[in-house]
Amino acid sequence: MKNTARSVSCSGTSNFDLAQQESRRRFIKLSTAAMGLAAMPGSIAFAANQLTSPSAVGLQLYTLRDMMTVSLPATLKLVAAVGYKELEFAGYFGHKASEVKTILHNEGLSAPSAHIGLAEFDKGVNSVIDHALEVGHQYVVIPYLTEEQRGTGIDVYKKLAARCNVIGEACNKAGLQLAYHNHAFEFEVRNGQLPYDVLLNETDKNLMSMEMDLFWMFKANKDPLTYFRQHPGRFKLWHVKDMDEAGNFADVGTGTIDFAPIFAQSALSGVEHRFIERDKTDDKLKTIQQGYKAMSKLLA
Template sequence: MKNLTHSASAALSTRNDAEYQTSRRRFVKLSAAAMGLAAMPGSIAFAANMMATSAKVGLQLYTLRDMMAVSLPATLKLVAAVGYKELEFAGYFDHKPSEIKTILQNEGLTAPSAHIALTNFDSGVNGVIDHALEMGHKYIVIPYLTEEQRGTGIDVYKKLAERCNGIGEACNKAGLQLAYHNHAFEFEMRDGQLPYDVLLNETDKDLMAMEMDLFWMVKAKQDPLAYFKKHPGRFKLWHVKDMDEAGNFADVGTGTIDFAPIFAQSALSGVEHRFVERDKTDDKLKTIQQGYKAVSQLLA
């Protein structure tokens, strides 16, 4: 996913009134459907919760960013109704940490991770750390590099690795963990080296973990299992995201990615949190229901 510095006012200001009203009506409809879903004994949430697994299924909230812009509290209530227990934030939409923490507690949710743009560190690491601690996060994840940030040549990534070691050290001292989320561009060869390998090899494993996006790994024709074997224990977070036959996004469990052998190597990877995500979807409720069901089955 791409990280955006979200705020509700900024998001809504880009829409005209008709678009906003349409979005809000759709959101209300989805919320009502989710509440009904949670109340039905035969619901996906009920069925998945009955599965024998101690692992919690997480959701990357970028999937529901439009709904978050309309109402963060109602969106989190919807997510909890489907059955999710863990969240990864991608913006807070002008809500204070205290407000969000109260909602999370009321809905039985936790937020172990958040995507924080690299530019947020430009004014200092301490502000980012303080906010993460207020939120109760454990992981701070660098989610995306703009084309300008990627630059040219492999030295860009060598310098980034050095910077990440510094940020990661500050995070560790505060009881947090820095992580990096991949797309496909980290696997484009530069000066005979893969940027992703540079980030892995030139950052201290204790100072920066990796959040492996399974969709983008497959898109880049990379083998997650090979990386688990070469860097065991390094991939503390996953984005579980599926791909259709055309190479586009799909609801988890409906596409072409074979997740079973990947999940079978969870211990080798070191994964602690798995977040369902779909960057673009026309049916958000269906997407998060299907993702929850599929990951619950994989963990059972």
């Protein structure tokens, strides 16, 4: 049997509780800083807000998942203060759909998309649809496949494609759109085929769109523009993520990816919503500020 007791400091406070307290303190500092920046004319946030863009700058909230765990309402207030208008959810952290919808409305935000694990669709497609519609989502995105879900061989992806057509049809009937978010493993050759190509070719384009993660495309040495030309209009959502010289995550606009040629082909790709994301960052406020600033310039 595992020892489930938490370690306790000399003061009687558990290490877990101390970590939680420290997390809350850091969150409060970040929230206070963001509010201050939004109010200061010389701030980065204010400057970014002065940029006019043809479409809204979005944020994937997975970037701030630790903060969302502490307080979803305060996190959304923070991102609104930075200037974001669109969000993509990756979990609701115990909040009901009606609560999330109210918070979004109060902060002047919208959430056109949400990541929904394949296991949630297994539990019931209709419950996923109902929740998404109540929040106000337009897209529900399969975000990731576990190693178990990936299995071996190409037939796994052929079966997934058939399943996505069924899920996508149910979503369409309700006024939603299913999408699939890539990593790099979809570009590992299986039985002479690329899983990503199978998902593109064996799903109905009207039943499943693609959310292209630009970081993972470059990580897999694939050219987004080639896919735009081969499947025009298919890539309704993007994750805008940068890469440093070592191949790791970087704040958007500070890394090696040249986003300008990609953004220039937005019409060809069919993109409707773009979300800044960084999977791992030590300075969350800096990351979302820099991302907002960089994408605003790309969209101007």
